[in-house]
Structures are given as C-alpha cells and as structure tokens.
Amino acid sequence: MSEFWPVRDALAYLAGSWRVARTVRDLASGAEGEFSGTTDFGRLDGGGLLHEESGTFRWQGVARPAERTLRFLPGPAPGTADVRFADGRPFHDLDLSTGRHVTDHPCSADLYRGEFSVLDAGRWRTVWRVGGPAKDLVLVTDYTRITG
Template structure:
C-alpha cells in the first residue's frame, strides 16, 4: 500500500511482535510490546519520537527491553513523504521512503551489514525484516506492527 506521508502514517500507537533468529545456531527469540510514535519537541518540529517497550524472551529468559529512535522529515522540500531515521543520540540509522509501500535500505554497524526491508500492507499493518550479517552476527529479525486503535491512535489525515 503506498504511503504518501510516512510520518503522518506512523503517528500513534502500534502493537509490536518480533522474532529474532540466530541463523548460525538456529536459536530463536521473541519480543512483544508497543511502539509509540509521538511528536518530537522543538527544534525537531515535524519529526516523531519512536519509543518501543516490551518483553524480549531469549533462551527461555524474559526481560524488559526498550529502544528509542527519531524519525525526522526526509529532507528539504520532502515534507513528511520520506523520513531520516536516527538513533536516540542523533547518529544516522537509515532513510525511509514508503511512497510505493515498500523500501529497502542498508546500515553498516562496524563490520556487520543490516539490510532492512519495509512493507506496508494497509493503514493498520506493516512489517520490517532486517537481515544482519557479518563477522559478529548472522540474524534475521522480523517485526509485525499492528495499529492500536483502542489507544486512540490513527493516521493523522492530512491534505
């Protein structure tokens, strides 16, 4: 499903389920939780704060897990058609362009390559797949996002 305004589409609350497979040894873990996309404070007007929290279970042990990212408008004149995704500390992570409903991107982390694939199915469901390969990791992370309509979230309808 094409998404002409990625930031408007992501705004709100999402249920998250992620599988993490270690392709080297076959072990598998799971994350379940929530991702909130809320407006960033000034000076990052127009951007979204991505706050993920939940429980990650790996080798039978469950523990709390969270991460924070920043989604900023993609560039001059881009409005929110595309996004620049940063880690919480401002380091660049990847670009995101869902105008066709699908996006592939890479992120090099030391010597491990993260290859991400994003796919939007409808207004309330999207998926990411990150294939991580290199000397330190051999992983597949698949995350399903489902909009939490009960939390009062919903795509901000714009122009």
C-alpha cells in the first residue's frame, strides 16, 4: 500500500471546504506559530477554483485574523493545476497524479520549496521550506475535508 493517494483530477479533488491546521517554525530563532481556519475551493467562471483561506494566526502569543486567496487553474492534464496568486501572477505548478509533488517558487532572494502529499480522499498536506538571506522557515499545513 502506497503512502500517497494518486489523484486523477486535481481540481475535482480539491473542490469544497477544508479544515486547515498550519504550524510555522523559524529555524533561525526557534520561534513558532500556528494558523487554524478553513479553506474553500469554489468554482471560478471560465474554469478552475478560487482558493479562499481564512482563520487565526498566532505568533509569539499574539493572535490576529489571517486570510489569503489563490487561483487554481486547469493544468495540462487532469491531475494537474496551475496555481496563481489572486492578482494572476504565477505561484507554482501542481501535479497530484501520483499523490505527491515537489515544486519551487523563487521570491526575491528567497526560495520556497513545497511538497504536496495526498493522504486519502479527505486529507492532504503541504510542507513549505523557505530559505534565503532573511528567512529560514518550515510551514506544515494539514487539510481535512469538511463533510456534511
């Protein structure tokens, strides 16, 4: 039995609502934070999904609201997607056809390396490692499908 769950259609798999739990660790300072909330993948006119995440981010004892919006557009094959920021700039590619994908996103002097793992029909995880002159972070996010 494989530890990853292959996905035939990435956009169909992601569609819907997910509970989100994220840990953020600053490897240089040892500081830790967490985000908890939800992500909704709703249909976009013309195809694709609008990813809307909202919740609470706690960093060094301070809680504040946090949100982000991404666009997941159809990729070249059903198991893939083209992920973009809300303003349309490219973010990263995504290929869930084997249940696991590694991608990079250069951002100024920093490099974001993301690993996506599909665990089953209702759970997936991302691990982003961020390195650069001013950043040394690991962000681990677990998604659990909200049913009913």
